[in-house]
Amino acid sequence: MTDAITTRMEALTPSSAEKFRQRVLPLIVLAVVVAVIPFFGPSRTMYSLLSVTGINIVFALSYNMLLGRGGMLSFGHAVYFGLGGYAAVHAMRAIENAEVGFWTSYPVFFLPVIGFAGGALAGAVIGWPSCRRAGVPFAMISLGVAELIAAAGFMFGSVFGGEEGISGDRMNGPELFGLSMGPVSDVYWFVAFWTVVGTAGIYAFTRTPLGKLSEATRDNPERVQFVGYDPQRVRYLVFIFAGGFAGLAGGMSAVNFEIFTPEAVSLIPSGFVLLMAYIGGIKHFAGPVIGAVVLTYMQSNLSDYSEAWLLYLGILFMGIIMYAPSGLAGILFGTWHGLREDPVGLVTQWWTAVLGAVLTFLGLIVLIETAVRWSNGYGEVFEPFGVELTMASPLAWVLIVVLIGAGITLLRRAFVQSREEGGA
Incomplete structure (x- = not known):
């Protein structure tokens, strides 16, 4: 019994190359x-x-x-x-x-x-x-x-x-x-x-x-x-x-x-x-x-x-708490290990999550930057790529709703795929 346990423990022990790496x-x-x-x-x-x-x-x-x-x-x-x-x-x-x-x-x-x-x-x-x-x-x-x-x-x-x-x-x-x-x-x-x-x-x-x-x-x-x-x-x-x-x-x-x-x-x-x-x-x-x-x-x-960078920091922290409790390192290492085991499936899931996160973040940027300039009241306007966006602009609200809505949809899809693979 002891020899069998010892053999199994030795098999689980990382090799010298793995320890070095x-x-x-x-x-x-x-x-x-x-x-x-x-x-x-x-x-x-x-x-x-x-x-x-x-x-x-x-x-x-x-x-x-x-x-x-x-x-x-x-x-x-x-x-x-x-x-x-x-x-x-x-x-x-x-x-x-x-x-x-x-x-x-x-x-x-x-x-x-x-x-x-x-x-x-x-x-x-x-x-x-x-x-x-x-x-x-x-x-x-x-x-x-x-x-x-x-x-x-x-x-x-x-x-x-x-x-x-x-x-x-x-x-x-x-x-x-x-x-x-x-x-x-x-x-x-x-x-x-x-x-x-x-x-x-x-x-x-x-x-x-x-x-x-x-x-x-x-x-x-x-x-x-x-x-x-x-x-x-x-x-x-x-x-x-x-x-x-x-x-x-x-x-x-x-x-x-x-x-x-x-x-x-x-x-x-x-x-x-x-x-x-x-x-x-x-x-x-x-x-x-x-x-x-x-x-x-x-x-x-x-x-x-x-000037709203602390808001972005807070959003990042909340996102990590809710969707990635292992942090940025967990995302990187999890992606690396997943690519080695199931490259095709994980790449699709990963890019879905990344695209969802980017779209959501872009929508939040439009919302926050437009709201900050409106709140200051100094006549400043958020102008990404020369396009004027104000709180009264229909285009601004269309961008906010479409970007955040599409981003959350993609994130939910990636999350469901992750749960299904985990259950399987």
Whole structure:
């Protein structure tokens, strides 16, 4: 019996090639991509956008250690990002003002290590009472902690700097790898290095016994307790490491922006990191990475084209919740696996869903942009391709009804096909 079970387990175990393709290759691809980008000569704006994207990738992955891997919904994860960033910016000021001692020889390049320590320490202190509860009580506690720390940011000026925040100068201390940390290209290499290190570190954590136990605790805490482990302790340890990696991202942000304000520990970044993780897909390790890339681009560029970009973000989030709970990563990976098994059927279903989503989204764009300009009352008119569309225009309403109606019809057809194939 034991031999038969062992044989079956060995058959289910992925091969060395599969382990390399699934575990090592994505990290190599990430490292190669961030190393190759500067050779295409990006602009200063693009360097800045890429740096923010790298910071958000680590931040979103650290949040998914709680939500996706540990099943802990937190509304205050920015607290650990912010406290880690504050620790790093205070260390930056110490390096700037040091004449003798430890800080004279500490490179700014390693400030994310200070951020990691600050975030982990905050996680250890706050997590001790927080992790005694799970589920909704844990979420409510995290919300209360976020409000508490955000309020403290304006009360304790010596630590948080009040509304003006705490600033520093990154061009101090010994140089490392020939980076003066002045040009945005130097900062990009700094962020790229720590993005790869942070991503690899978080992935390595998911492969440890503690990382596996966090998933088991998420799925069945009673069974974990039955086999001899304390679910509360597991959640607490995971909470500390998640806070540490969030602090790592905060340290990267401190060097990138050279300033930290109480806004960094508020509910706004806590909500934004939740959106990045969930839209990308909390069930897949690559999900928060995809979510961070998409939402950082939307925040930085879509806002230049439309003041209603937050409405589009909300629609995207609602669409993911309702129709694609596995997120963008689930859509990509599901499509890839489906193409390998049934390419003809899945291609038809996929293109039906894509066409439906595009038509629905186009109809919503016409509705939102026309309504926003009418609401502002400044005489602006939505003019796609030179066609004037107003709230009083019959053409606008025809486009809205036809596009949204056709899109929803195609989406329903694709959904029915998916259910029929699943039932079969």
